[in-house]
Amino acid sequence: MKKLVPLIILLCCSHLKAQQPVVDPQISDFVKNANKDSLRANVEKMVSFGTRHTMSSTTDPKRGIGAARNWVLAKFRHYAKNSGGRMEVYLQNQDLKPDGKRINKVTNLGNAIALLKGTDPNDKRIIIMSGHLDSRVSDVMDAQSDAPGANDDASGVAAVIEAARVLSTSKFPASILFVAVSGEEQGLLGAKMLADQAKNENWQVLAVLNNDMIGNNTFDQTNKGEKPKLRVFSEGLPAIDTEKAAAGLRALGLENDGAARQLARYTKETGERYVKDIDIKLIYRNDRFLRGGDHTPFVNHGFTAVRLTDWFENYDHQHQDIKLENGKQYGDLIKFMDFDYLKTNTEVNVAVLANLAKSPQQPMNVKMAVRELTNSTALRWEKPEIGKVKGYNILIRETSSAVWTEKIFTTETSATVLYSKDNFLFAVQSVSENGNESLPVIPQVSR
Numbered sequence: 001m002k003k004l005v006p007l008i009i010l011l012c013c014s015h016l017k018a019q020q021p022v023v024d025p026q027i028s029d030f031v032k033n034a035n036k037d038s039l040r041a042n043v044e045k046m047v048s049f050g051t052r053h054t055m056s057s058t059t060d061p062k063r064g065i066g067a068a069r070n071w072v073l074a075k076f077r078h079y080a081k082n083s084g085g086r087m088e089v090y091l092q093n094q095d096l097k098p099d100g101k102r103i104n105k106v107t108n109l110g111n112a113i114a115l116l117k118g119t120d121p122n123d124k125r126i127i128i129m130s131g132h133l134d135s136r137v138s139d140v141m142d143a144q145s146d147a148p149g150a151n152d153d154a155s156g157v158a159a160v161i162e163a164a165r166v167l168s169t170s171k172f173p174a175s176i177l178f179v180a181v182s183g184e185e186q187g188l189l190g191a192k193m194l195a196d197q198a199k200n201e202n203w204q205v206l207a208v209l210n211n212d213m214i215g216n217n218t219f220d221q222t223n224k225g226e227k228p229k230l231r232v233f234s235e236g237l238p239a240i241d242t243e244k245a246a247a248g249l250r251a252l253g254l255e256n257d258g259a260a261r262q263l264a265r266y267t268k269e270t271g272e273r274y275v276k277d278i279d280i281k282l283i284y285r286n287d288r289f290l291r292g293g294d295h296t297p298f299v300n301h302g303f304t305a306v307r308l309t310d311w312f313e314n315y316d317h318q319h320q321d322i323k324l325e326n327g328k329q330y331g332d333l334i335k336f337m338d339f340d341y342l343k344t345n346t347e348v349n350v351a352v353l354a355n356l357a358k359s360p361q362q363p364m365n366v367k368m369a370v371r372e373l374t375n376s377t378a379l380r381w382e383k384p385e386i387g388k389v390k391g392y393n394i395l396i397r398e399t400s401s402a403v404w405t406e407k408i409f410t411t412e413t414s415a416t417v418l419y420s421k422d423n424f425l426f427a428v429q430s431v432s433e434n435g436n437e438s439l440p441v442i443p444q445v446s447r
Helices: 025-032 034-048 063-081 148-167 187-202 242-252 261-273 296-300 339-358
Strands: 087-096 108-118 123-131 175-182 203-211 229-233 279-283 305-310 323-325 327-332 364-369 377-382 391-398 405-408 413-416 424-431 444-446
Touching: 025 261, 025 339, 025 424, 034 063, 034 339, 063 087, 063 108, 063 148, 063 175, 087 187, 108 148, 108 187, 123 148, 123 187, 123 339, 148 175, 148 203, 148 261, 148 339, 175 187, 175 339, 187 296, 203 339, 229 261, 229 339, 261 305, 261 339, 296 305, 296 413, 364 424, 377 424, 391 413, 405 413
Parallel strands: 123 175, 123 203, 203 305, 229 279, 364 444
Antiparallel strands: 087 108, 108 175, 229 305, 323 327, 364 377, 377 413, 391 405, 391 424
16 A cells, blocks of 8 residues: 555554555465466366246256256355354245246246354354356347356356355354355346345344356457456445435545445455456446346345455357357357366455454444544544454545555554545554455544
8 A cells, every 4th residue: 555645644643553465375375275266177067057037947867947956056065064063055046937027937036045144143244255157148138048157157056166166164243144146147036035025134244255257268358468357346325214324424535435345345455466467447437237146136125245246247248149250159158168267266256255254343443533623633533343353454545546445553542543534535444463454434524
């Protein structure tokens, strides 16, 4: 991180010190354990089911989405053996009636889930990693034709399965839910089913990482010397209480500091800390232009969720019938996959999941004193109720900066920094003994 001002000006109190990123060796080992051959085998197996269309067969043992989701569940159960009994594997499902839209017959909708339970019984936080199991061809209602869906979205599901394998032996305070959802192409149906359950049962969903098309980098080869890029989409305004929330954001100049934007920044910082060969790009919209993904139902319920996806979409190999026209091959085939790129993006997910799951809860009641006009900024907060805390990072950036550019560490629960609240933005995050940071909390004003 570049310094905003000379260090001597930063440290107005003896308990403050500039903080460099801390690399947790356990997380580094998890990241290194992601395996390209395992990812390739996962994609090949999913493609072998012919089609994974949401309305394809759920009873055929070899073809259709039923066979595919049963295979995912079997993979989860195999890795659950490494978890010491903490990984619960199950199928969340319901029968859908024709809806006059993209469901034209009674359809059994099923999400394959593996829940790796946290070790702290008092820590109810859940971090979700998702990909969508279903696939399609040009006609979204065609449930019969071969729809390999190699990148869209066998890549995301392969990453979910591989992350479950890598982290199955972990013992983190918080829980991680790995899910291959169905019904994405028919209207985000499986993700909505899961988000509705989370809302109705008051799950403490800390973050959702939705991975959709993360395995095709061949469209990004114009600048050979550059690192491969991964997009992270995040919403700006919260989807609930929008009018009231928007007024508060406008008043404080926090239009770019909602919870999803904080998760996106966290994903970029943590991902690039542990994975060197990646350039994570923050895209300031909930999803691609006028489109949506499986994180959207969570966003609509007020949960913190982002989408991870390829830098460019290659439309010759997305939502296409398999065909050869004028010498050009169409279709979402394995031969257009980049498994080194998929491995790198899987590593990013592993790093973010592990760092979040090892972190303490966020600091509570973070406040900024505004009673007096001053060019310094006084902050205070309270220790989180759950998690062992070594200290706290005060995060600082200029209002025009996309990412936090300064971290100041303190073991106290208050600090005054010589930065004007007119020109800079602030947040506070809890830090564990191993340097694992919570998501940042933007201070509220205190008069």
